[in-house]
Amino acid sequence: MAVTAIKKSNPFSHRFRETLRQMRKSWTAYLFLTPGLIHFAIFTLFAVSFAFYISFHKWNIIQPDKPFVGLDNYMRLFEDPRFLRAVGNTLTFMIGVPLNLASGLSVALLLNTKVRGQAIYRTLFYIPVVTPLVVSSIIWKWVYQGDYGLLNYYLLKFGLIEHKIVWLANPDLALPALIIMGIWGGTGGTMVIYLAGLQSIPEEMYDAAKVDGANALQRLLYITIPLLKPTTFFLLVTSVIGTFQIFTEVYIMTNGGPLNRTTTIGYYLYVNAFRELDMGYATAMAFVLFAMIFVFTLLQWKFTRGDVEY
Amino acid sequence: VAITQTEKSVSKTISTQAVRRIKLKDLLGKLIVYVLLTTGAIIFIAPWAWMVSASFQPIGKIFDWPPNWIPETFTLNNYRKFLKAEGFFRWVLNSGFLAVIVLTVQMFFNSLAAYTFAKRKFPGRDFLFLAMLGTLMIPGQLFLIPNYLILLRSPLFGGNNILGVGGHGMLDSFWGIIIPYAFSVWSVFFMRQYMKGIPDDLLDAARMDGASEFLIYWKVVMPLCGPVLAAQAIFTFTFVWNDFFWPLIVISDPKLRTLQLGLALFVIKNRTVWDIVFAGSVISTLPVLLIFIFFQKYFIRGIALTGMK
Numbered sequence: 098m099a100v101t102a103i104k105k106s107n108p109f110s111h112r113f114r115e116t117l118r119q120m121r122k123s124w125t126a127y128l129f130l131t132p133g134l135i136h137f138a139i140f141t142l143f144a145v146s147f148a149f150y151i152s153f154h155k156w157n158i159i160q161p162d163k164p165f166v167g168l169d170n171y172m173r174l175f176e177d178p179r180f181l182r183a184v185g186n187t188l189t190f191m192i193g194v195p196l197n198l199a200s201g202l203s204v205a206l207l208l209n210t211k212v213r214g215q216a217i218y219r220t221l222f223y224i225p226v227v228t229p230l231v232v233s234s235i236i237w238k239w240v241y242q243g244d245y246g247l248l249n250y251y252l253l254k255f256g257l258i259e260h261k262i263v264w265l266a267n268p269d270l271a272l273p274a275l276i277i278m279g280i281w282g283g284t285g286g287t288m289v290i291y292l293a294g295l296q297s298i299p300e301e302m303y304d305a306a307k308v309d310g311a312n313a314l315q316r317l318l319y320i321t322i323p324l325l326k327p328t329t330f331f332l333l334v335t336s337v338i339g340t341f342q343i344f345t346e347v348y349i350m351t352n353g354g355p356l357n358r359t360t361t362i363g364y365y366l367y368v369n370a371f372r373e374l375d376m377g378y379a380t381a382m383a384f385v386l387f388a389m390i391f392v393f394t395l396l397q398w399k400f401t402r403g404d405v406e407y
Numbered sequence: 408v409a410i411t412q413t414e415k416s417v418s419k420t421i422s423t424q425a426v427r428r429i430k431l432k433d434l435l436g437k438l439i440v441y442v443l444l445t446t447g448a449i450i451f452i453a454p455w456a457w458m459v460s461a462s463f464q465p466i467g468k469i470f471d472w473p474p475n476w477i478p479e480t481f482t483l484n485n486y487r488k489f490l491k492a493e494g495f496f497r498w499v500l501n502s503g504f505l506a507v508i509v510l511t512v513q514m515f516f517n518s519l520a521a522y523t524f525a526k527r528k529f530p531g532r533d534f535l536f537l538a539m540l541g542t543l544m545i546p547g548q549l550f551l552i553p554n555y556l557i558l559l560r561s562p563l564f565g566g567n568n569i570l571g572v573g574g575h576g577m578l579d580s581f582w583g584i585i586i587p588y589a590f591s592v593w594s595v596f597f598m599r600q601y602m603k604g605i606p607d608d609l610l611d612a613a614r615m616d617g618a619s620e621f622l623i624y625w626k627v628v629m630p631l632c633g634p635v636l637a638a639q640a641i642f643t644f645t646f647v648w649n650d651f652f653w654p655l656i657v658i659s660d661p662k663l664r665t666l667q668l669g670l671a672l673f674v675i676k677n678r679t680v681w682d683i684v685f686a687g688s689v690i691s692t693l694p695v696l697l698i699f700i701f702f703q704k705y706f707i708r709g710i711a712l713t714g715m716k
Binding site for chain 1: 441448452453472517519522532539544546655656674681692696699
């Protein structure tokens with residue numbers, strides 16, 4: 098009796114037993130979570146730790162010997178001109194992010210003026226988004242083709258260029274060409290999310306502004322754009338993360354060329370992991386990519402999130 | 408009296424003029440909006456429309472300059488060639504099979520986890536949920552190599568012994584695509600948000616009647632989740648059907664390629680057979696396009712709900 102009383106008065110052991118009792122009571126909850134948790138434990142938690150481990154080794158899958166090399170893989174990155182070029186290219190791809198946002202917002206604003214056939218316009222702008230990236234890459238390969246390409250035909254016809262241009266083989270034009278293709282494929286998605294944002298702005302705010310004599314431009318600058326800030330923030334973060342990982346269009350359209358001008362971090366990582374089989378190096382690259390995404394997201398949080406309240 | 412009369416008529420003419428001016432301005436504004444939208448829509452749809460048009464033209468006509476927007480000679484031959492070319496028909500089936508399997512498996516496991524996080528109280532719930540959410544920021548590239556090696560070393564798969572040595576594991580098989588895609592934290596998160604909105608009274612009533620937890624999940628909660636399930640189903644199907652990166656890493660047997668993988672490698676290898684390529688492109692676009700057109704409501708709502716593109 099005395100012993101039980103002492104045990105009961107110990108708050109820690111009491112809470113521990115209470116937790117155990119609750120765990121036993123809700124065993125079905127754990128059962129329901131088991132498949133997901135096993136998957137998460139293997140393909141997320143273990144995978145990240147394993148990647149961390151690999152990044153400190155010289156890890157070539159066909160070589161049985163995988164020596165520990167410390168920070169070598171990370172140090173090599175900063176001396177590898179192709180990697181630095183890939184970082185530069187990936188950052189240049191970021192030009193597409195504001196352009197994509199601006200283009201999506203413009204279409205959303207136009208569609209939000211109660212036009213007829215809104216659904217049809219929306220569908221037409223959205224079709225590039227549901228088109229598989231492999232197919233988009235094929236289509237745009239043709240658009241940019243030198244001899245028969247659609248773009249050259251119309252530019253020549255309207256007198257904007259004098260000679261045919263081989264867009265994807267030109268070191269200065271290949272990357273801009275891919276950015277433009279990205280805007281084509283991304284506008285529809287941005288538009289739909291902006292439309293949802295626009296529809297959540299109460300009509301009365303515009304009515305009140307009209308009574309005060311605000312013109313359309315003022316209403317856009319002082320009501321619409323500030324109230325869309327959470328949407329813009331969300332789109333900015335997701336688009337930047339997406340842009341950091343560009344791979345498919347580079348793989349199919351340019352192979353990273355000409356002269357490495359379209360080699361992105363994602364593409365260079367693939368080449369190192371699966372062509373050079375230098376998996377330690379590629380994994381170190383993935384961690385640097387992660388760090389960059391992390392820093393960018395924090396910066397965006399700091400600079401755009403601060404005054405989002407309304 | 409006469410003066411007020413004139414004043415009135417003067418102010419009336421002024422106001423009708425003003426009204427007319429406003430109307431004209433509105434009309435002009437509308438016109439500009441339509442012109443801009445239509446021009447934009449034409450530019451956006453043109454490359455895509457050209458692919459469809461080219462897929463119905465013989466190869467000689469595809470290379471015509473100026474381009475034939477409306478096929479001069481309409482033919483289904485490209486599609487016939489596509490289905491006969493090595494592997495393509497098989498790849499269409501592979502993609503369809505994988506998309507449906509992943510969709511089914513994911514919907515079940517995701518909704519089970521989402522229900523548990525949304526409607527059950529148990530020690531460690533918030534910790535587990537936050538731990539999962541915390542990993543969402545990690546880019547896919549980081550998982551690429553470890554998951555490749557995990558698949559390669561899966562015990563008792565693909566000729567591996569119990570220690571995961573000897574064969575190719577889950578690589579170069581559909582397992583290598585289905586297993587890593589069997590569960591998605593994103594989906595769990597959005598389903599959970601939706602399920603939170605279902606009133607607890609309904610669940611408690613079922614509990615009073617002696618329903619098991621599984622029955623409550625299956626018969627009470629799931630039937631109320633139509634919109635979010637539809638959105639997730641569409642999203643998962645689209646994702647798996649359109650996916651290129653993971654099949655590229657996992658699959659090397661030509662017979663096991665997905666349509667996107669097969670098509671991409673075909674284009675890279677055969678630079679001149681644009682007739683087959685365009686027919687293949689149309690076919691590989693078709694399923695998701697049809698889903699989008701017929702279920703636009705769910706599609707758009709899903710995007711607005713989850714922000715996933």
